[in-house]
Amino acid sequence: MKHFLIALLITSFGAFAQKTDYITKSNIRYYPENIYKGDSHASERCVLDIYYPNDAKNFATIIWFHGGGLTEWHKEIPDDLKDKGYCIIGVGYRLSPNVKAVNCIEDSAAAIAWVFNNIEKYGGNANKIFISGHSAGGYLAMMSVLDKKYLAKHNIDANKVAGLIPFSGQCITHFTVRKEKGIKDTQPLVDEMAPLYHVRGDAPPLLLITGDRELELLGRYEENAFMARAMKLNGHKETKLMELDGYGHNMAYPAYPLLLNEVKRILEKK
Numbered sequence: 001m002k003h004f005l006i007a008l009l010i011t012s013f014g015a016f017a018q019k020t021d022y023i024t025k026s027n028i029r030y031y032p033e034n035i036y037k038g039d040s041h042a043s044e045r046c047v048l049d050i051y052y053p054n055d056a057k058n059f060a061t062i063i064w065f066h067g068g069g070l071t072e073w074h075k076e077i078p079d080d081l082k083d084k085g086y087c088i089i090g091v092g093y094r095l096s097p098n099v100k101a102v103n104c105i106e107d108s109a110a111a112i113a114w115v116f117n118n119i120e121k122y123g124g125n126a127n128k129i130f131i132s133g134h135s136a137g138g139y140l141a142m143m144s145v146l147d148k149k150y151l152a153k154h155n156i157d158a159n160k161v162a163g164l165i166p167f168s169g170q171c172i173t174h175f176t177v178r179k180e181k182g183i184k185d186t187q188p189l190v191d192e193m194a195p196l197y198h199v200r201g202d203a204p205p206l207l208l209i210t211g212d213r214e215l216e217l218l219g220r221y222e223e224n225a226f227m228a229r230a231m232k233l234n235g236h237k238e239t240k241l242m243e244l245d246g247y248g249h250n251m252a253y254p255a256y257p258l259l260l261n262e263v264k265r266i267l268e269k270k
Contacts, residue, residue: 018242020085021054024077030091030114041099041147045092048111050122051077052087058125060162061087062259063115063174065133065140068097070104070176080256086263087124101177105150108140110227112161113154128270130163130263134252135217136176138169142195146203147168161204163266166258167252168210171195186218196227201235207262208241208254215248 027047029036036043053059062081066073075092082088093107116126131141134190142165148158173194176187183189190196208228213221221243228241242258246252 020056020083022051022083023054024049024051028114030111034210039143041094045094046107046110047075047092048114050087050092051082051089052122052124053065053085055123056085058128059087059123060083060128060130060263061115061119061124062130062132062263063089063090063091063112063141065091065093065108065131065137067096067133067135067137068244070101070130070136070174078252078256079184080253081260084260087119087120087122092252096180097175100180101174104136105140105143105147106153108144109150109154109156109166110164111149112144113156116156116160116220127160128162129160130165130266131161132165132167132259133169134167135201135249136174138166139171139174139195141166142169142171143193143198146195146198146200147192159202159204162270163205163207163262164203165207166208167255167259168216168220168249169208169224170220171208171227175218188219196230199227199230199234199236199239201231203231203236205230205266206236206240207258208239209251209258210241210243211247211249211251213243215246217249218250 026049030048031046056163075090075211077088077090091111093104119126133141145158145161145164151158173189173191178189208224210221210224226241231239244254
């Protein structure tokens with residue numbers, strides 16, 4: 001019994017001693033400095049926060065885009081993603097009506113490019129970058145990766161992204177884009193501003209997660225179901241769709257473990 005207690009104490013102390021410390025750095029600008037001159041909205045919004053394990057090497061990174069319809073909310077690092085051994089990056093971006101929706105996508109791509117170009121300075125691995133976000137954030141994640149031109153502008157191949165995991169992302173043309181065009185939010189549209197327009201078989205692994213189809217915002221589940229089918233028809237081998245029964249559009253809390261499981265699955269294959 002005495003030896004058991006000593007072993008238990010040693011194990012407990014070891015677990016405590018090996019606890020990973022994390023560092024947070026806030027409001028890092030991801031554009032060149034000239035972009036911010038004389039632009040208070042960009043200075044406030046085009047920044048990111050990085051939360052990463054201290055003294056760690058080769059870690060994976062999850063880039064998180066917040067929701068809010070492209071018109072509101074702020075950058076965030078979800079608590080449910082912290083302390084899991086990963087770097088989490090919360091991205092801010094400019095908002096409508098201050099800018100057009102296309103500028104929100106451009107900001108998202110610029111932030112992703114910053115991560116590719118800088119994450120190794122913090123100890124991360126540029127081959128282990130995952131992109132996620134909720135609602136409008138899911139839309140931005142998909143547009144930034146599936147339409148390769150946005151990252152190509154920064155000399156980044158979108159296919160270097162390790163995995164794409166949007167939460168309840170709009171797959172048709174976003175309703176804020178439709179509003180800019182004078183189209184009501186119940187009138188569907190699929191054009192170059194829709195992730196569905198950019199389905200392709202060579203894209204990174206894609207996990208689509210939505211709330212319950214009867215509780216979701218407008219036709220959000222059906223959009224994602226069509227997206228999954230279209231990706232598969234275009235030869236994509238790693239598209240999955242998950243529907244969270246009993247949860248509406250605000251389904252992020254039960255989706256975080258699914259995100260983490262997908263990251264782990266992909267990393268184990270590398």
